[in-house]
Structures are given as structure tokens and as C-alpha cells.
Amino acid sequence: MRSLRTVKERIARHFMLGIAIFTILFLLVIGLSLFFKALPVMKEKSLFVLLTSANWKPFKGEFGFLPYIISTFYVSLIAIIIALPFSLLTGIYLNSYASRKVRRFFEPVVDLLSGIPPVIYGVWGTLSIVPLISNKIAPRFVEFSSGYTVLAGGVVLAVMIIPLMVSIMLEVFRSIPREMTDASLSMGATRWQTVKKVILRRSLPGIIAATVLALSRAFGETMAVLMVCGNSPLIPHSIFDACYPLPALIANNYGEMLSMPDYESALMFSAFLLFIIVILFNGLSRITLNQIEKRFQLS
Amino acid sequence: MRIIEYEEKVFKVIMIGAAMIILGVLLYIIGTVFFKGLPSLSWDMITKLPGGGFYLGKEGGIVNAIVGSIYIIIGSLVISLILSVPLVMYINFFLARDSMFSNIIRFALDILFGIPSIVYGAFGFALMVYLGIRASLFGGIITVGMLIMPIMMRSFDEVTRLLPRDLPDALLSLGATKYEMSKVILRQLMPGLVSAILLAVGRGIGDAATVLFTAGYTDNIPVSLNQPAATLPLAIFFQLGSPVAEVQNRAYASAVVLTVMILILSFSARYFSSKFSKNKI
Numbered sequence: 001m002r003s004l005r006t007v008k009e010r011i012a013r014h015f016m017l018g019i020a021i022f023t024i025l026f027l028l029v030i031g032l033s034l035f036f037k038a039l040p041v042m043k044e045k046s047l048f049v050l051l052t053s054a055n056w057k058p059f060k061g062e063f064g065f066l067p068y069i070i071s072t073f074y075v076s077l078i079a080i081i082i083a084l085p086f087s088l089l090t091g092i093y094l095n096s097y098a099s100r101k102v103r104r105f106f107e108p109v110v111d112l113l114s115g116i117p118p119v120i121y122g123v124w125g126t127l128s129i130v131p132l133i134s135n136k137i138a139p140r141f142v143e144f145s146s147g148y149t150v151l152a153g154g155v156v157l158a159v160m161i162i163p164l165m166v167s168i169m170l171e172v173f174r175s176i177p178r179e180m181t182d183a184s185l186s187m188g189a190t191r192w193q194t195v196k197k198v199i200l201r202r203s204l205p206g207i208i209a210a211t212v213l214a215l216s217r218a219f220g221e222t223m224a225v226l227m228v229c230g231n232s233p234l235i236p237h238s239i240f241d242a243c244y245p246l247p248a249l250i251a252n253n254y255g256e257m258l259s260m261p262d263y264e265s266a267l268m269f270s271a272f273l274l275f276i277i278v279i280l281f282n283g284l285s286r287i288t289l290n291q292i293e294k295r296f297q298l299s
Numbered sequence: 300m301r302i303i304e305y306e307e308k309v310f311k312v313i314m315i316g317a318a319m320i321i322l323g324v325l326l327y328i329i330g331t332v333f334f335k336g337l338p339s340l341s342w343d344m345i346t347k348l349p350g351g352g353f354y355l356g357k358e359g360g361i362v363n364a365i366v367g368s369i370y371i372i373i374g375s376l377v378i379s380l381i382l383s384v385p386l387v388m389y390i391n392f393f394l395a396r397d398s399m400f401s402n403i404i405r406f407a408l409d410i411l412f413g414i415p416s417i418v419y420g421a422f423g424f425a426l427m428v429y430l431g432i433r434a435s436l437f438g439g440i441i442t443v444g445m446l447i448m449p450i451m452m453r454s455f456d457e458v459t460r461l462l463p464r465d466l467p468d469a470l471l472s473l474g475a476t477k478y479e480m481s482k483v484i485l486r487q488l489m490p491g492l493v494s495a496i497l498l499a500v501g502r503g504i505g506d507a508a509t510v511l512f513t514a515g516y517t518d519n520i521p522v523s524l525n526q527p528a529a530t531l532p533l534a535i536f537f538q539l540g541s542p543v544a545e546v547q548n549r550a551y552a553s554a555v556v557l558t559v560m561i562l563i564l565s566f567s568a569r570y571f572s573s574k575f576s577k578n579k580i
Contacts, residue, residue: 009476016389019382020400023452024407026445030414030422037425089317097311098318106318108569113325115498115565116558117505119532123539123554124328127335159324166321192307213413220415222508223536247417247508254421254512271421275414282413286406 034275037268040261050269056233058253063266065273067235071150071243074236075225076218078154083162084211090162091169092195096181114163122227125156130228133240142240148230151239156224161214168213168289172206173199175292209288216281220274222247246270329558336555339548345556349518355543361553364534366520367436371528372504374440376496379448384492386452388481391459392467405456411449417508419445424512437524439514446509447499454498458491458572490574497568501561507532531557 041063042050053064094103134147176199184194200207230242231252254267343360350359390401423442432438466487470480485492507530515527516537531553538550 005476005479009478012385012478012481013389013393016385016393019386020389020404022382023386023404023411027407027411030418033425034418034422086317086321089314090321093311093314093318097314106322108565109322109325111569112562112565113321115501115505115561116328117507117532117561119505119507119535120328120332120554120558120561123535123551124331126539127331127551128327159328162321190303190307192310193303195310216413217415220413220417222415222417223506223532227536227539247415250417250421251508251511254424268421268425271418275418278413278415278418279410282410283406286409286413290406 434515
């Protein structure tokens with residue numbers, strides 16, 4: 001005879017297994033439903049045309065995603081170029097130089113930065129970064145710029161991904177065995193030499209993984225970028241041109257296009273594209289980071 | 300020797316500079332929002348519904364958006380709690396340690412965590428169209444639930460992994476079933492769970508891209524699940540897009556409201572997680 005306790009145990013176990021399977025399936029369901037929604041437009045135009053044409057006339061059935069794809073990469077690249085040195089230097093500082101007190105102090109700083117909602121970043125961007133670019137920076141290089149530019153998007157995005165990069169880099173640095181840095185220091189190397197020759201060399205895969213992960217986060221960021229990047233569907237030629245990244249395209253047009261199945265499908269295609277790129281980048285960097293963590297546990 | 304010492308000093312200064320700039324930017328962001336928003340913030344703002352001509356600069360408040368956001372976050376929190384707690388217990392205590400299956404689940408969570416909120420928004424909307432649901436409180440709850448579920452699962456899993464194994468082992472050796480054991484352990488993990496909840500709430504309440512198509516927008520407080528609901532991030536976004544200066548100022552004031560909420564959530568999460576590390580020892 002089975003007691004009530006074991007029955008409860010069995011029910012709980014099955015329920016939990018169900019949730020676990022659901023979580024994994026959920027990922028597939030999202031991918032598949034975006035794919036099938038995007039299918040009509042992919043049938044009409046070849047993938048090559050969709051990805052490489054700059055001809056965007058949704059009302060005539062022309063869907064060239066090139067301006068959006070280039071904008072997305074451009075903005076994200078600038079964000080990474082700005083964010084990488086800051087987060088790397090801060091990570092090294094907090095890991096190898098800062099006292100415990102300073103580290104304690106910086107934890108909430110990083111937390112807060114990552115907790116600020118995208119809309120607030122957008123408000124901050126329009127209030128401070130956009131005027132700064134249009135009044136101070138852009139006039140030195142080009143005749144006129146509204147300030148709503150690739151650069152503005154890149155700067156705001158950089159601030160948004162810095163906390164993510166700093167916290168992953170700290171984890172990566174922490175995975176370096178203490179003996180290694182101690183050995184280097186005891187041989188008379190300065191702290192900076194140790195950082196250069198031991199820490200950075202050893203954690204290079206982790207730093208790359210953190211960067212790729214941050215890049216995938218940058219690709220998908222919607223609201224803040226949308227508010228500062230100008231949203232013009234042309235290929236940006238300089239950092240002082242307006243741009244129109246994929247997430248902003250979806251956010252600005254989705255919901256209104258139900259009357260046009262082609263248009264809807266095209267927007268779903270961009271969501272699908274985003275999904276695939278993000279999963280690819282995310283997956284690769286997570287695998288690398290998991291391996292680093294495992295090595296840490298072994299040593 | 301000289302050059303080495305020189306290099307050491309220079310890089311130390313650069314590093315401290317980088318850290319200071321990051322701190323400075325945080326203060327700059329919060330400062331900008333408060334400086335612009337506080338003058339327009341009034342008691343009416345946070346207690347009144349938008350009045351007639353609100354979007355032309357006449358009187359009224361954004362209580363519809365505040366309440367809408369709170370409704371959505373509570374609903375999505377309930378959904379993700381029901382799923383997160385059992386899942387985390389399952390991968391930590393029911394499955395063998397570092398089993399293939401638990402690693403696959405963790406990997407799936409990492410990927411889900413990385414999916415941009417706009418993709419959840421688009422998927423949520425497609426799902427609602429498929430099911431025939433209009434933009435509503437319910438739609439918003441489901442979509443925000445999708446967004447915060449992986450956040451909560453991951454951060455709760457992280458604290459759960461840190462729990463010493465003595466306690467579960469002791470419980471099991473006394474003859475408890477794993478289900479009974481989980482209930483006891485959950486009590487021990489409570490501060491960790493609370494900080495995971497607060498983290499997820501912070502992320503969910505501030506996200507605009509998920510609710511953009513799924514929750515709709517309204518000047519009233521929704522009274523049933525199939526009515527549209529206003530949300531605070533969208534209130535900021537829409538008001539900021541207005542050409543009227545008064546309305547724009549109210550966008551800044553609304554930004555202050557949201558920022559204060561986030562600050563409170565973030566600091567209380569920190570408080571609870573520090574409590575957890577005390578529990579651990």
C-alpha cells in the first residue's frame with residue numbers, strides 16, 4: 001500500500017518534470033512560431049534579397065532589411081567599443097587592486113546600473129547625450145546633426161551593457177586560481193605585470209565570451225535605442241547619421257500592420273532574425289563561460 | 300625598474316578613472332532624471348487619473364499607469380513563481396548533481412534569459428492573435444511573465460546552489476521525502492527567493508517593449524483581465540513623444556516615479572541577499 005506521502009512525492013515529481021520539459025520546449029515554441037510567421041515573406045523573396053537589399057517599401061511589398069541590419073550592428077559595435085575598455089579596466093581594478101571596502105561599494109553601483117529600466121536610459125539619452133552630440137561633438141566633424149544618431153544609440157547602449165560585462169568579467173577573473181597570481185607576485189612582478197601576463201592571458205576566452213554576450217544583449221535592446229537613434233530607414237554612413245535598428249523597427253510598426261499580412265510577416269522575420277542571432281551568440285558565449293566555471297570548480 | 304613602476308602607477312590611475320566614470324555615469328543618470336522630473340512631480344501626479352485634456356497639458360495624473368504596472372507585475376509574478384520554485388527545487392534536489400538534464404535546463408534558461416524583450420513582445424502578440432485575445436491586462440501579464448520567468452529561475456537557482464548540502468542530507472536521512480525536504484529548505488532559502496523576486500519585479504516593471512503591443516494603453520484603471528492596462532514605462536514613452544512642453548515635463552516626473560520604484564526594489568533586494576549570506580553561515 002502506498003502512503004499519502006509517497007503519492008504527494010510522486011505528484012510533485014511529475015509536476016516538476018513537466019515544468020522542466022515545458023521550459024525547454026518553450027524555447028522551441030518561440031523559435032518555431034516566429035519561423036512560421038516569417039515564412040510567407042521568406043517564400044516570396046529569397047533570403048539573400050531580404051538580407052542584402054536596401055529597398056524598404058512595405059506598401060509595395062519590397063522588404064530589404066539591409067539598413068536595419070547594418071544599423072543594428074553599427075550601434076552595437078560602437079557600444080562594445082566604448083563599453084569594453086571601461087568594463088575591462090573596472091573589472092581588473094575591482095578584482096586585483098581594490099580593497100574589500102571599495103568592492104563592497106561597487107557591487108550596488110553595478111546592480112543599480114543594470115536595474116535601471118531601458119526607458120529611463122532613453123530619457124537620460126534624449127536629455128543629455130543627444131544635445132551633447134548635436135551641440136558639441138557633431139559640429140566639429142559634420143555640418144549638421146540632429147543628435148539622434150548612431151553615436152547617441154551607441155553611447156546609451158554602452159552604459160547599459162557595462163554592468164553585464166563588469167559582472168561577468170569579475171566572475172571570469174575570480175576563476176583564476178589564487179596560486180597563479182600569488183606565484184607571479186612572489187617572483188617580484190608588479191601587480192600590473194601580473195594582470196598583463198597572468199590574469200589577462202588566462203582569462204582571454206572569458207573576456208571574449210563576455211563581449212559576445214554583451215553584444216547579443218546590445219542587438220536586442222529596444223526602447224532606449226529607439227528613443228535616441230533617430231529611426232530613419234537609410235543606411236547610416238557615419239556615426240552622426242540617424243539609424244534604425246531591427247528592434248526599433250518591430251517596436252514602431254508592429255501592432256498596426258495586421259491589415260497587411262506581408263508586412264506583419266516581414267516584421268516577424270526581423271524578430272526571427274534577432275532571435276537566431278541572439279541565440280547563436282548567447283549559446284556560444286554561455287558554453288565558453290560554463291567551461292571556465294567548471295575548470296574553476298575542479299581546481 | 301623605473302619604467303615598470305611608472306607603468307604600474309599610470310595603469311592604476313586609468314583603472315580608478317574608469318571605475319569613477321562608471322560611478323559618475325550612474326549618478327549622472329539618476330541626477331538628470333531627478334533634476335528634470337522633480338519640479339513637475341506633484342501629489343496629483345501620482346494619485347489622479349488623467350483628466351480631460353491631460354495630453355494637452357491640463358491636469359490629471361498617471362495613477363492609471365502606476366496601478367496598471369503593479370497589476371501586471373503581480374500577475375506575472377504569480378505565474379512565474381508557480382513555475383520557478385518547483386523547477387529550481389527539481390534541478391537542485393531531485394535530479395542528480397550536475398546531471399545532463401539539469402545542465403540542459405540551465406542552458407535553456409540562460410538562452411531564454413538572453414532573448415530580447417521585444418522578441419517576447421512580438422511572440423506574445425502573435426500568440427494573443429492566435430488565441431483571439433485583444434491587447435489587455437491578461438496579455439500583458441502573460442508576456443511579462445515570459446520575460447521575468449527565466450530571470451527569476453536563474454537568480455533563485457544561483458542562491459539555491461550555494462546552500463550547504465548538510466541540511467538536505469540531514470532531512471533525507473531522517474526519512475523525509477524529497478517533497479517534504481523541499482518545503483523545509485524553501486524556508487531556509489526565503490531571503491534568496493525574495494531577492495530573486497525583487498530582481499525580477501524590477502526588470503519586469505521597467506520593461507516597455509513587452510507591454511507595447513500586448514497590454515494596450517488606457518486612461519482608466521482596468522477592472523477585469525480583458526481590459527487594456529496602462530503601464531508606467533509606456534506612460535513615460537508616450538508623454539515624452541508629445542510636442543507639448545507640459546506633457547514632456549510630466550514624462551520626466553513619471554520617470555522619477557519609476558526610478559524611485561527601481562531604487563527601492565534594488566536596495567531591498569540587496570538587503571535580503573545580504574540576509575541570506577548571513578543565514579548561510
